[in-house]
Amino acid sequence: GENVEQHPSTLSVQEGDSAVIKCTYSDSASNYFPWYKQELGKRPQLIIDIRSNVGEKKDQRIAVTLNKTAKHFSLHITETQPEDSAVYFCAASIGSNDYKLSFGAGTTVTVRA
Amino acid sequence: SQTIHQWPATLVQPVGSPLSLECTVEGTSNPNLYWYRQAAGRGLQLLFYSVGIGQISSEVPQNLSASRPQDRQFILSSKKLLLSDSGFYLCAWSGGTGGYEQYFGPGTRLTVT
Numbered sequence: 185g186e187n188v189e190q191h192p193s194t195l196s197v198q199e200g201d202s203a204v205i206k207c208t209y210s211d212s213a214s215n216y217f218p219w220y221k222q223e224l225g226k227r228p229q230l231i232i233d234i235r236s237n238v239g240e241k242k243d244q245r246i247a248v249t250l251n252k253t254a255k256h257f258s259l260h261i262t263e264t265q266p267e268d269s270a271v272y273f274c275a276a277s278i279g280s281n282d283y284k285l286s287f288g289a290g291t292t293v294t295v296r297a
Numbered sequence: 298s299q300t301i302h303q304w305p306a307t308l309v310q311p312v313g314s315p316l317s318l319e320c321t322v323e324g325t326s327n328p329n330l331y332w333y334r335q336a337a338g339r340g341l342q343l344l345f346y347s348v349g350i351g352q353i354s355s356e357v358p359q360n361l362s363a364s365r366p367q368d369r370q371f372i373l374s375s376k377k378l379l380l381s382d383s384g385f386y387l388c389a390w391s392g393g394t395g396g397y398e399q400y401f402g403p404g405t406r407l408t409v410t
Contacts, residue, residue, distance in 0.1 A: 228401050229401075233398060283346070283392055
């Protein structure tokens, strides 16, 4: 089955700096890659996603890049703010079935004021 | 717009007692429905998913079961809870009229004592 590895497990950045989280996946048939943000005690919220026919997608201060050849994708947060502090999860579709996802273990991001 | 509800929000149950968690989705038809469990400080484990009424797929063998008695209702049950069943249970939906993105409900925090 699909195996998604996520690094780093924790990340501390100074407010205003950039944060980068990287994920690798094993199933070459995966074609959908969402990212979720989960604040303490809350539900995961979808923040951005990318499909395999696109190499990069940007939404304001967040961007995701995908390298299908290397089977890895990354989340980039620029100009970090204290409200960016949360746990971030990457996920990859299991095979070509978009409706099943395999999640990474999560990255705890702390933005220092 | 689509909304997803879960109840109860919190639950404390003794070992060996039964369990019933309910999830309902509004504003879409024929959604894919999911149950995930999140242990404290951990990632998301897919427990069950359903692509239609009466169609349940189990991802992890355990003492839990799921049912989908109506199109937009998904129930997670157990006949006898174990201590290891404690966690944050999240229902999610995708598909229907909303595309392939998965959206999570508010979750149920279950503590087995």
